[in-house]
Amino acid sequence: MKKLKNLTIATDRNGQGGIATVLNGYANEHFFEMTNSEILISHSTNAKFGLLSQLFTFGLCILNLIYQLLFCNIGLVHIHMSSRGSYMRKSKLIKLIKYFNVKVVLHLHGAEFREFYGNECDATKQAEIRATFNSVDKVIVLSSQWMQWLKTILDDPSKGVVVYNAVPALEIEKRITEEFNFVFLGRLGERKGVTDLIEAFKYVVQKHPQSRLLLGGDGDINKYRKLVETLELTESVKLLGWISGDDKLNVLKQANAYVLPSYNEGFPMGVLEAMSCNIPVIASTAGGIPDAITHGIDGLLVEAGDTNALQLAMQSFIESPTQTKKMECAAKAKFLKNFSPQVIIPQIKMIYTDLGAL
CATH class of the missing domain: 3.40.50.2000 (Glycogen Phosphorylase B;)
Structure with a gap:
């Protein structure tokens, strides 16, 4: 046979x-x-x-x-x-x-x-x-x-x-910068909560002018470029287009936090990649995300559409670096054990x- x-x-x-x-x-x-x-x-x-x-x-x-x-x-x-x-x-x-x-x-x-x-x-x-x-x-x-x-x-x-x-675990050497960089990677659209993210970030950058939002992905880029211009955030929000390979690794090296405020998800790869390379995560409770992130233990969770909670979570990562570091380390350990x-x-x-x- x-x-x-x-x-x-x-x-x-x-x-x-x-x-x-x-x-x-x-x-x-x-x-x-x-x-x-x-x-x-x-x-x-x-x-x-x-x-x-x-x-x-x-x-x-x-x-x-x-x-x-x-x-x-x-x-x-x-x-x-x-x-x-x-x-x-x-x-x-x-x-x-x-x-x-x-x-x-x-x-x-x-x-x-x-x-x-x-x-x-x-x-x-x-x-x-x-x-x-x-x-x-x-x-x-x-x-x-x-x-x-x-x-x-x-x-x-x-x-x-x-x-x-x-x-695979992404072993990267983080770059130390003066900015606090929030990173989003994925298709730019309403399902991923990109409008919510930009609107929440508007208030974060008012309180923490050194913060930056890096948006990597394809989708409705022109729509979000116009939103960024309307909110006068062009100096703080960067639309990078679709990135992969070394370009993605270079962005992750600059990341102080990964943010994914989606309305629908399966089990997002970006969250796992962030966990694997010691980047703390803020995400919604959509789909399988709560299986990856336990709120307050290895990241922060917010309800999709709650821009106030999203803003506060982003600010807490900047304002509470010791607690953020603990969550970052816990997330890496969870990744190695489960994902x-x-x-x-x-x-x-x-x-x-x-x-x-x-």
Whole structure:
């Protein structure tokens, strides 16, 4: 009998976004070699010709998948999925894979999937989504909060499992500057609470003129540039555009705090990266963030939309450096214990083993 081979279906790991970051983390730890897995790309943020390129990429994925299912001994297919268009694509692939009676691990990353399911889908579509989730062999979610929701749609709750995202520890040498730099990394938009962050920072910089806000990410940059100009914050707020690699590391070296006041999240990679390199975190309670940050112990949490609480949290990091340092150290210890690849990769491998794919 041919050796078991596993497949991973996901977005292009050379692109942008959290799933690409997760896949690169797996690759760095040689996960795909250890599990004899091949990646099939179903979508790419690097598409040069828009919809046409995306259709070609997805079509190629389907053809490759059919070939693998016909001629290889497939143990399981591990599908990374967010919401909306990603669900539409992946649900079709799941039906195809189950037609061949191959096991499927569905890995849910979508920060807005609950909103998509609850507010954007009618009863018929919701029933289809439930059927899709119940047809697979294991569903991975990113936090205990997401597990609570998952149990409402699974007939067999034991199919669900929490596996946190993992990022490699970033060992950086912090730069000492006269400014106190708050850093945000991610898509600039309302879901991430960027307007709230800028408006809260307006009051922080009035009290602490040496503070700076560095916004790294793509999205509606022009909208936020206009907001910064309207609030007369152009000297204190810097819009950096999308940054990665060495550029991102250089920003993190300057960071005195990481801020993420999101309204919806899965399990944000940026928070984990900050924890890994001793940057204290202020974040909302959205999604899986409370699994990573315990308020007052290894960071500060605020309710999404509460700009006053956000302002006070940012000021406290400046005004209480001893307490901030304690939280920073506690966050690094928590990262190493719970969120490093050395902890998470074995959990994924155990799922493969339990399903007979290793």
